[in-house]
Amino acid sequence: MAQRILVTAATGTVGRHVTMQLAEAGAEVRALTRGPADLPGVQTVHGDLSVPDSLRTAVEGVEAVFLVWPFASADGLDAVLALAAEHARRVVYLSSAAIRENERRAEQLIEQSGLEWAVLRPHAFAANTLRWAEQIRAEGVVREPYGQAAMSLVHERDIARVAVRALTEDGHGGRVYELTGPQSLTQAEQVRVIGEVIRSPVRWEEASPEEARRRMLARGWPPEAVDGILHAQAAMTAGPAPVTTTVEEVTAAAASPFRSWVAEHSHAFRTAMRAARDASPPPGDGPVTNSV
Incomplete structure (x- = not known):
């Protein structure tokens, strides 16, 4: 059953x-x-x-x-x-x-x-980078503080793969699984990867924490949440983020790199014009595929 x-x-x-x-x-x-x-x-x-x-x-x-x-x-x-x-x-x-x-x-x-x-x-969800999508579509730039904050972004599908094993198999009782992606990337590097995948330059523009705080408060974020996020990002500038192999150990399949996640969600970062262009093959050529 x-x-x-x-x-x-x-x-x-x-x-x-x-x-x-x-x-x-x-x-x-x-x-x-x-x-x-x-x-x-x-x-x-x-x-x-x-x-x-x-x-x-x-x-x-x-x-x-x-x-x-x-x-x-x-x-x-x-x-x-x-x-x-x-x-x-x-x-x-x-x-x-x-x-x-x-x-x-x-x-x-x-x-x-x-x-x-x-x-x-x-650790940080790869999906968190969708918060930049509007800036990237509009201007090809991300203006945020702490470009050197490093994160080992994890694909939400990989989190689910571990969850499914723990839900359906014996042997996971009492276990605490720390889950990361396979690579530490700074926020500025994440933006660069997005640009490479969508084949359009995207640059990081460093903003002050005070400016970012004002923007988040204006969107209705609670002050304690805003301060917590900025404090955490500041701490992440100290060096590379930890990387675990837990996803592979539990599921027998390696964690997905951030580049793969971006390829799956590239439509969110493209303008309508760019998406249409990328979907159309050049005259006399075969289908265009993303290089990931």
């Missing part, structure tokens, strides 16, 4: 990949969403993690739970875990390498839940 697995945040950056990979592996996937979702071939159930009673239908009969806790506090998580433990025997929690206070508390609650658990601590 196929395993029945509940995926929370099933339409999110990582959750969507977990959902589809589980379905491809033959699991019976139950996707928790708060609104309409386009997840072909997957059972969707509506529920809200902040309202544990709304999850009763979602957890009924499941064997494992992929847990994303999207709140700034771990308050209420114990009730959700208690409900899950009535049915499931395993939980895989998406934490982060930053191990913020709410994430640390969440990990503690999960360890105390009585469930078999595994924790994923990914």
Whole structure:
């Protein structure tokens, strides 16, 4: 009988990949969403993690739970875990390498839940670079502080691959997996790679932290979040980011390089005119392919 697995945040950056990979592996996937979702071939159930009673239908009969806790506090998580433990025997929690206070508390609650658990601590998502897409499409430039901040960007699909193994296989109980991509790249180097992949120069233009802070506050970001991001980026300028081999050790396949991620998402960084040009072969030539 196929395993029945509940995926929370099933339409999110990582959750969507977990959902589809589980379905491809033959699991019976139950996707928790708060609104309409386009997840072909997957059972969707509506529920809200902040309202544990709304999850009763979602957890009924499941064997494992992929847990994303999207709140700034771990308050209420114990009730959700208690409900899950009535049915499931395993939980895989998406934490982060930053191990913020709410994430640390969440990990503690999960360890105390009585469930078999595994924790994923990914470093920066490659998808975070999509925040530059508008600047790149408009001007071919990224104006941000800390161009020398180094990150080992991890593909969200690779995070999902590890999650799927931990959800469906034995032997992952009590494990904490720190996940990175295969290479440390500064923010300025990330921008250069984007330009190379989309075949259009993109340059990094150093901005002051004060300027960046004003922009983020103007977009409505909470001051504490803005200050936390800038402080973390400043710390990343100290040297190369750590690189782990965990993705390959768990899945038997190497982590995807950032260049591959950009190739898959290149449409987000191209203007409509450039995308049309790149899609059309030169006269008298064969199809054009990206060099990645």
